[in-house]
Structures are given as structure tokens and as C-alpha cells.
Amino acid sequence: MLFRTLSAAVYGIDADLVDIEVDITPARSEGEDKPTVTIVGLPDAAVRESRERIRAAIQNCQFFFPFQKTTINLAPADVRKEGASFDLPIALGILGANADLAESENLIHMLCVGELSLDGRVRAIKGALPIAILAREAMIRHLVLPEENAKEAAVVSGINVYPVADLRSAVDLIAALRSPNPPLPLKVDASVILNRTEHYSVDFKEVRGQISAKRALEIASAGGHNILLIGPPGSGKTMLAKRLPTILPPLEFEAALELTKIHSVAGLTGRSGLVTERPFRSPHHTISDAGLIGGGAVPRPGEVSLAHQGVLFLDELPEFDRSVLEVLRQPLEDQRVTISRAAMSLTFPASFMLAAAMNPCPCGFWNDPTRECRCSPIQIQRYVGRISGPLLDRIDIHIDVPAVKFRELVGEDAPETDSSDRIRQRVIAARARQLNRFAGEKIFSNAAMTPRMIRKHCKIDTASEQMLERAMIKQGLSARAYDRILKVSRTIADLEGCEKIGSTHVSEAVGYRSLDRTYWA
Secondary structure (H helix, E strand, O other): OEEEEEEEEEEOOEEEEEEEEEEEEOOOOOOOOOOOEEEEOOEOHHHHHHHHHHHHHHHHOOOOOOOOEEEEEEEOOOOOEOOOOOHHHHHHHHHHHOOOOOOOOOEEEEEEOOEEOOOOEEEOOOOHHHHHHHHHHOOOOEEEEEHHHHHHHHOOOOOEEEEEOEHHHHHHHHHHHOOOOOOOOEOOOHHHHHOOOOOOOOOHHHOOOOHHHHHHHHHHHHHOOOEEEEOOOOOOHHHHHOOHHHHOOOOOHHHHHHHHHHHHHOOOOOOOOOOOOOOEEOOOOOOOHHHHHEEOOOOEEOHHHHOOOOEEEEOOHHHOOHHHHHOOHHHHHHOEEEEEOOOOEEEEEOOOEEEEEEOOOOOOOOOOOOOOOOOOHHHHHHHHOOOOHHHHHOOOEEEEOOOOOHHHHOOOOOOOOOOHHHHHHHHHHHHHHHHHHOOOOOOOOHHHOOHHHHHHHOOOOHHHHHHHHHHHHHHOOOHHHHHHHHHHHHHHHHHOOOOOOOHHHHHHHHHOEHHHOOOOO
């Protein structure tokens, strides 16, 4: 008997339908007592091993496993299938082919995913949100999946999401859906989740001193600019960077949905079902290029994609392998990463704000008024030279973070600073001006402006032009650095509510290019 069920496979951050066909062929001889199960359709090792899991789950749930030749086809047959999420639909297909389901017809109105344990329990899977979106687009009425993934999938409207705890409850659900009073699907109000007040455990008010660094971080957040913090050990670079998410604008629903898709594929979604806080990713400097941008036989998202709509923080920037840093060029420019393999080419979104930190020299105390630097000029140049010029050009703001003085540390000479909430309100107001300015342009911040937009929205007066010309000649700035200065100037003006860019805005923006100056002369 032939029986069909539907499942899905996740590739990148999207899912494709997988048609599962189960055929049970009567035994040729009465002495044939060992069932043979064959899975075809390019299954990987995890899918091939599912035969034993499914057999044990069916028998331990008190169902009959057929003592006949069973052939399972995963279509389309020319696309590789990986993972254990096909266990549940294959088990239901075997039961349907063996006439153990109340559903006598094929389960083509229902999409099922889930990994089975030996006792029949259904374990969580990765990629529940892309699968739910696929079910809605394919106009499939019902989605059956593990309880742990139910809230994540229920964020998608237009489909009926049914969580199941084990194989027995999945079989009972199929019978109940045919009854006059079918069970109610799980419903989740995404707007309620998205509008929850975010509670951060850190606040900018906790950072003593560093007024100029806080100002630079506020500008970076307001315009979506990349920023590099330069200072000696213990000056608070990491402490400042970790507070960046607390001043970024809240996520819109579509942005939260896209971010949740990425984290769902990586298996990092929380139990709320929707990622509502902007991520903060801080990989170790020993990370590989595949770990940073993604990779694998079937490519998976890397740190730049997991930081989508949030902050990617690279501490001790010169300690990263140069080849790893160079792969950041494409995502910083295109806000996406394309990974090509022999079988497929996948694109992951990577619109993140890069925050990096470094010491001014190998020992960390160059130009420190209280500690002596032991590094020679050549050592300093080699240290900074680990970061290529093209990468530095893509970082809009370079800011010095000096050591905090004792009186600032104890709060005597430190002026009262704004909390993260107050800074965030100013950032939100500046972003609102940018959204109005770029309405219809498909960009959402000053940092994403194209050269055409820069010429249109970043016009400066004669005095500012002369100031910028002197800076370019003296500091040897590139054309890309020139554009970055104009973008930062536009953001500073937005924070102050000015329609036009003034000379003070340009002057402050030029000051945020410390690595372009003759810094180690």
C-alpha cells in the first residue's frame, strides 16, 4: 500500500516541501520475518539512521511495525535531505500505509516535522519558523510539530499549528481533526510579544567617565554606523560595547520575523517564539572565516548573520586572523552574505552594526600618561597593520577611549550621564527623521546611503567643504572615508534636529577618524 505525507527541509533561512512516499510490499515468503526498510531520495546519515529510531518509536507506542519490505522515498530525489526532522512524518506514513491511521487518505493537507526518540516522544527541531512560513505560502492548512517549537511557528498567521508531545498524540490528533469538534490550534499574538518592555541588565549610566566615547556610540547607534574603540586595557571598551543594544531602536515586526528565521535555523530561538531584542554577538578572536560568515556542506548562518539587525562586537580586533577580517568586506558593503557550494548557493542577510575594540599598541599603553609603553614604532606599525586599509575605510567612526581617571571612577569629577533610556529616545528620534528622508528608498539609516543619496542629502556649505578638503589632504583620506565623514555628519545633524549639515557637524565627524591621522608619528 502506498501512503503520502508532507514534510519540509530547511536550506539557508527558507524551507522547501518534501513529499514523503511510503510503500509497503507484502513479504514474498512466510519465512521472511525481518522487516527491511529502505530510504531513498539523497538522505544523509541522520536520515538513514532514522529507520531504527522510527521502528523503536512505533513499537514502544504500541503500534504494529510491518514485517514487510518498506520503501520510503523523499522527493524531490535530487536534493539532499539532512537532519532528523523527517522522523515524525515517516512514522505517520508507515502507520498510514499499514492502515493504522484514522485518516484513510494521504496526509497532503498536513505538514509534519519532528525528531522521534526511542520511546516515541517528539523532540524539537531547527527551522520551525521558515517551515511555518512555507506552509502558509503553500496553502497547507495544518502544521504538526514538537511542543518546544509551537510558539515559534504560531507567530505566522494563516495556518493551524498543533503541537504534539509524542507519536501517540500525533495519531490521536489526526483522528480528532476528522471529528465534528476538531481541537483548537495554538494561537500566539505576535504584537503582544513584540511590544513587551525590554529589560536590560546593563545601562550606560553605570559607565564612569568616557563622555566622548558615549557620544560616539550614540552617533553610531543613531545612524547605524560601524565604530572602532581604541584604548588601553581596562579603559571600558568592552563595557561600553555591551551596552550598545540598550540604545538601539526597537525592532519592527518584519525585522523581528527575519531575525527569528535566522536564529530558528541555528536553533537559538527562545521559548517566546519571536526574537524581539537586537542580538549582540561577540565571537572569540580564534574564530574561522566559516564560523564568521557561515559555511558547511549545506551552508549554515555564521556570526555576521546571527548579528543581523544587531551588533557584531570584535574585541581585540588585531588578534583576529587577517583572512577572517577580510571576509567582512562583502557583508559590510552589501548587508548580506552569499555562500556558494557545489550543490547550492545560499544568501543570508547580514545587516549588522560592527563594533570593534583594540589596544593602541601590542602592550596597550602607547600614549598613556601613567604607564610606559614598551613597544617600538615598528612594532606599533605592524600591530595596527594587521587591520587592512579597506576594512578600516568601512568603519565610520574611530574613537579613542583613554584610561578612566581615579576621580571619575569614584564619581567626584564625573558629570552626570544619561541613562540608556534617555539616549535611546534621542536615537529613535534621529532614526525617525532618517525613515522620513528615505521613504521609498528601501534603506533605513544614514550608514546605508548610496553615493547618489549622499550627494542629495549631505550637501555642505563652503566653509565645511574647505575644512574637509584640508582634512583629506593632511590625513590622506580616501574617497570612501570622505563619504563616511559626510554620512556621520548627516547623523550628527539629525541628532540635533538640524535639516542642514553645519561646519560643527563636519568638524566633529572628522574628529572621529583617529586612525586616518598620523596617529603613531
